[in-house]
Amino acid sequence: xxxxxxxxxxxxxxxxxxxxxxxxxxxxxxxxxxxxxxxxxxxxxxxxxxxxxxxxxxxxxxxxxxxxxxxxxxxxxxxxxxxxxxxxxxxxxxxxxxxxxxxxxxxxxxxxxxxxxxxxxxxxxxxxxxxxxxxxxxxxxxxxxxxxxxxxxxxxxxxxxxxxxxxxxxxxxxxxxxxxxxxxxxxxxxxxxxxxxxxxxxxxxxxxxxxxx
Amino acid sequence: xxxxxxxxxxxxxxxxxxxxxxxxxxxxxxxxxxxxxxxxxxxxxxxxxxxxxxxxxxxxxxxxxxxxxxxxxxxxxxxxxxxxxxxxxxxxxxxxxxxxxxxxxxxxxxxxxxxxxxxxxxxxxxxxxxxxxxxxxxxxxxxxxxxxxxxxxxxxxxxxxxxxxxxxxxxxxxxxxxxxxxx
Numbered sequence: 001x002x003x004x005x006x007x008x009x010x011x012x013x014x015x016x017x018x019x020x021x022x023x024x025x026x027x028x029x030x031x032x033x034x035x036x037x038x039x040x041x042x043x044x045x046x047x048x049x050x051x052x053x054x055x056x057x058x059x060x061x062x063x064x065x066x067x068x069x070x071x072x073x074x075x076x077x078x079x080x081x082x083x084x085x086x087x088x089x090x091x092x093x094x095x096x097x098x099x100x101x102x103x104x105x106x107x108x109x110x111x112x113x114x115x116x117x118x119x120x121x122x123x124x125x126x127x128x129x130x131x132x133x134x135x136x137x138x139x140x141x142x143x144x145x146x147x148x149x150x151x152x153x154x155x156x157x158x159x160x161x162x163x164x165x166x167x168x169x170x171x172x173x174x175x176x177x178x179x180x181x182x183x184x185x186x187x188x189x190x191x192x193x194x195x196x197x198x199x200x201x202x203x204x205x206x207x208x209x210x211x212x213x
Numbered sequence: 214x215x216x217x218x219x220x221x222x223x224x225x226x227x228x229x230x231x232x233x234x235x236x237x238x239x240x241x242x243x244x245x246x247x248x249x250x251x252x253x254x255x256x257x258x259x260x261x262x263x264x265x266x267x268x269x270x271x272x273x274x275x276x277x278x279x280x281x282x283x284x285x286x287x288x289x290x291x292x293x294x295x296x297x298x299x300x301x302x303x304x305x306x307x308x309x310x311x312x313x314x315x316x317x318x319x320x321x322x323x324x325x326x327x328x329x330x331x332x333x334x335x336x337x338x339x340x341x342x343x344x345x346x347x348x349x350x351x352x353x354x355x356x357x358x359x360x361x362x363x364x365x366x367x368x369x370x371x372x373x374x375x376x377x378x379x380x381x382x383x384x385x386x387x388x389x390x391x392x393x394x395x396x
Contacts, residue, residue, distance in 0.1 A: 001356075003267055003271070005356055007238065008356060010272070011234050011241055012355040013380045014229055014234040015232055015377065083280045084280060152277070152279075153294065212301075213388075
């Protein structure tokens with residue numbers, strides 16, 4: 001086929017195109033994935049029974065809001081990675097800053113704590129399961145965002161996959177906080193971050209295979 | 214020249230995104246000339262590949278045109294896609310090391326334009342034949358006979374919206390076949 005024929009053919013398909021498709025499709029993925037994530041959290045782990053009291057503790061809100069900040073940055077990064085020729089720039093900082101902040105605060109609280117309490121702050125009661133639980137809860141958003149990304153045009157598929165993981169992992173951590181009994185910053189700094197890192201790594205590995213276009 | 218092309222092409226493209234077929238047609242013609250020059254400079258060792266890649270880029274840009282937002286220079290969008298498709302090709306040929314011209318050089322996509330279309334080596338028409346009828350027929354009628362959507366609809370007995378959907382899905386399928394064929 002001559003290129004001119006192809007051009008004529010493509011021009012025949014000139015329908016109006018939706019605006020801001022990247023933002024809207026990733027938002028839709030989040031909207032579809034989040035309720036499912038909540039269902040997994042509720043059916044497999046259950047909301048903690050003292051949730052109403054816990055809501056008065058600042059630590060509970062740290063556990064919810066910090067992952068939310070990371071998820072928002074992940075969203076911004078992802079919708080930029082989904083569009084060819086758009087630089088991510090400040091988005092990376094938005095992803096890194098909440099984590100660095102958490103690590104700094106966690107380290108400080110670890111140093112300030114009496115020596116006898118330090119081990120408990122790191123391991124808590126649930127270190128064995130926390131990261132894997134977050135990774136499990138991240139699945140619906142992860143899959144939905146990957147599907148959304150497949151309909152867009154990421155030119156750096158490994159990064160785009162990692163960004164998908166960051167969005168899904170952070171959203172999952174925020175959801176998991178409604179179950180999680182832990183209240184120490186060092187615990188969050190290690191096991192929550194590890195739980196979010198799992199989908200990031202999975203996305204970086206899957207991206208080049210799944211997101212080709 | 215470079216900046217003029219950006220302004221002119223972007224204007225046509227934005228009208229095309231709103232559904233203006235004439236402006237979009239004009240945009241694609243100018244774009245293919247720029248792509249031919251851009252890719253020709255980089256693939257000087259493989260002149261046969263250039264027209265294939267021009268067509269693949271055109272199809273990819275058409276299918277992914279919803280990822281362009283007007284707050285972004287069109288040059289950056291076009292260049293990122295052209296480079297992505299070119300690297301894909303080079304990677305498939307496993308000759309990236311042999312390329313002397315660095316991929317991230319400063320040659321700009323709209324700097325030159327080359328309107329002499331060579332024949333593509335890859336037979337897009339052959340790939341077209343592998344599509345199901347509901348996608349192939351609308352494409353063949355609109356392409357070969359130059360019929361309008363309404364005329365194609367009455368010629369094939371399909372509804373007008375089925376013709377539009379057939380073209381749309383057929384172009385996506387065509388891009389997927391290019392990806393899995395030969396590479």
